Amino acid sequence: MREIDKIAENLFDKIRSRFSNVNLGDETAKRTQDPERARFFNFDFDVDGETLGNVTISLIDEKAMKVYFGSDIIDNIKQSDGDENSKQEAWYDFLRNLRKFAKRNMLNFDTRDVAKSNLQLKDIKQQTKADDTVNKEEINVTESRLYGTSRHSFMEVGPCKLRIIHSDSIDEEQHGARSRKIDQIFIETPHGERFLVPHKHLGCAAALATHIAHGGEHNDDIAECMNGMVAEMGNMSHFVRSVKRRTDLDDETGQMAHAAINRYNELKNKLKRLRSPRHYLDFVENYMPESAIEEEYDVDALRERFVKKMYDERFDAALPFVYRAHKRQQESMNTPMAEEFESWVNGIVEGTWAMPESEEEVRKLVELMSKPLQVGVNGEDATSALYSVIGDDQLFDDIHDMADIKGEEYDCRPEVLKWVKQNMPEIVPQIEAVMQNEKTEPQPGAEPVLGTTQPAEQPAPEATPQAPPAQPIMQSADPLDFIRSLAGLRR
Numbered sequence: 001m002r003e004i005d006k007i008a009e010n011l012f013d014k015i016r017s018r019f020s021n022v023n024l025g026d027e028t029a030k031r032t033q034d035p036e037r038a039r040f041f042n043f044d045f046d047v048d049g050e051t052l053g054n055v056t057i058s059l060i061d062e063k064a065m066k067v068y069f070g071s072d073i074i075d076n077i078k079q080s081d082g083d084e085n086s087k088q089e090a091w092y093d094f095l096r097n098l099r100k101f102a103k104r105n106m107l108n109f110d111t112r113d114v115a116k117s118n119l120q121l122k123d124i125k126q127q128t129k130a131d132d133t134v135n136k137e138e139i140n141v142t143e144s145r146l147y148g149t150s151r152h153s154f155m156e157v158g159p160c161k162l163r164i165i166h167s168d169s170i171d172e173e174q175h176g177a178r179s180r181k182i183d184q185i186f187i188e189t190p191h192g193e194r195f196l197v198p199h200k201h202l203g204c205a206a207a208l209a210t211h212i213a214h215g216g217e218h219n220d221d222i223a224e225c226m227n228g229m230v231a232e233m234g235n236m237s238h239f240v241r242s243v244k245r246r247t248d249l250d251d252e253t254g255q256m257a258h259a260a261i262n263r264y265n266e267l268k269n270k271l272k273r274l275r276s277p278r279h280y281l282d283f284v285e286n287y288m289p290e291s292a293i294e295e296e297y298d299v300d301a302l303r304e305r306f307v308k309k310m311y312d313e314r315f316d317a318a319l320p321f322v323y324r325a326h327k328r329q330q331e332s333m334n335t336p337m338a339e340e341f342e343s344w345v346n347g348i349v350e351g352t353w354a355m356p357e358s359e360e361e362v363r364k365l366v367e368l369m370s371k372p373l374q375v376g377v378n379g380e381d382a383t384s385a386l387y388s389v390i391g392d393d394q395l396f397d398d399i400h401d402m403a404d405i406k407g408e409e410y411d412c413r414p415e416v417l418k419w420v421k422q423n424m425p426e427i428v429p430q431i432e433a434v435m436q437n438e439k440t441e442p443q444p445g446a447e448p449v450l451g452t453t454q455p456a457e458q459p460a461p462e463a464t465p466q467a468p469p470a471q472p473i474m475q476s477a478d479p480l481d482f483i484r485s486l487a488g489l490r491r
Contacts, residue, residue: 026039054073111404146179158213162202164202199227207280362389377408
């Protein structure tokens with residue numbers, strides 16, 4: 001069974017458990033009864049028995065899940081009988097679950113609002129064939145900031161500029177067109193210098209431009225490290241996609257596969273964050289070259305571990321990196337320091353790496369919540385604003401989802417308040433008070449006080465003396481502090 005066949009079967013089971021009368025179409029848009037052959041899934045979206053609109057999901061290009069829905073579905077929700085908010089939330093939950101399904105199966109995710117209210121398979125097939133595969137990770141870089149002609153695109157990165165040469169003419173009417181058909185990428189400096197990027201990864205190219213804009217060189221250690229991340233991901237990508245759902249691996253081989261998947265995700269997230277000047281500066285400050293693992297390995301023995309009827313020769317390029325990731329993980333967990341660090345990390349809620357602990361951090365969070373907190377493109381505005389006081393994977397994923405579903409102007413304070421209620425209920429009254437009074441001008445000199453809400457006429461309490469700034473983590477005598485800083489964690 002091909003990988004896309006299994007994904008199609010699982011998607012059908014997911015949809016059928018929620019909706020009835022699911023119509024299936026194969027890759028030629030002809031009706032089929034076989035879920036494995038299905039590439040189109042058409043059904044009516046209903047809540048409590050009330051049909052709100054027609055939805056079609058496409059897997060035709062095998063690299064992306066695209067969701068098409070009638071332009072009137074939101075209007076139907078607003079005009080429907082009953083609780084409008086609950087039906088609207090049901091619709092957004094449905095899209096959010098589809099996005100998570102796509103991510104689990106290494107697919108890009110795209111939603112399309114089309115003019116017709118009753119979609120036909122032939123309409124969706126025609127629309128889908130007109131679209132190239134969208135690499136959403138790269139579109140998230142700066143699609144809104146790309147501009148240019150039909151064969152050249154440009155993007156400003158501080159004082160530097162990315163020049164993108166396309167292999168074919170692009171159609172600007174297509175979403176994400178400037179992030180596709182990339183033939184070459186150049187970085188141009190204010191002094192007229194131009195450097196060829198040795199790959200086509202738009203996110204890393206933006207990170208390299210940020211590096212050069214901050215005084216770095218295109219071939220220094222930091223640049224080589226970034227390019228090495230892209231090369232390592234390229235060698236491991238097919239391996240990770242293939243073994244992610246394997247269930248026939250023994251314990252040690254499974255551990256190797258798990259270490260490789262973790263390493264791949266670590267590199268992807270690191271490159272994504274390096275596009276931000278703030279994260280880039282943190283990376284440079286704490287940069288330490290990774291020690292190479294030179295231990296010899298038996299390629300034939302490693303190949304035998306991953307044999308499944310027929311060995312995929314593309315695994316050969318990934319095997320050295322898989323082995324190094326496995327050895328790196330083993331070495332890091334076999335030291336007293338690692339045991340102490342693991343014990344400390346286990347005391348933190350999974351996925352949460354930072355919480356507002358000091359009065360200053362709480363005060364900053366209350367100030368952020370006193371006015372609308374728009375998510376921005378891909379949720380980056382809100383997550384960047386919250387990053388200095390809150391670090392939580394699930395919250396940031398929810399904000400990213402809201403940007404996709406509700407738009408970049410959506411005020412995400414309800415999601416942040418929900419997180420505060422779950423993790424720091426003692427400051428909820430403060431936040432609810434400032435949210436309710438956001439249109440009222442604050443009295444001069446008044447500022448939030450931990451755990452209380454004071455009337456405006458009360459004199460402001462004396463400011464708490466500021467603690468002296470902490471020494472940079474690189475100067476700490478405790479090596480665990482250095483590890484925590486690399487992990488983005490705080491005590």
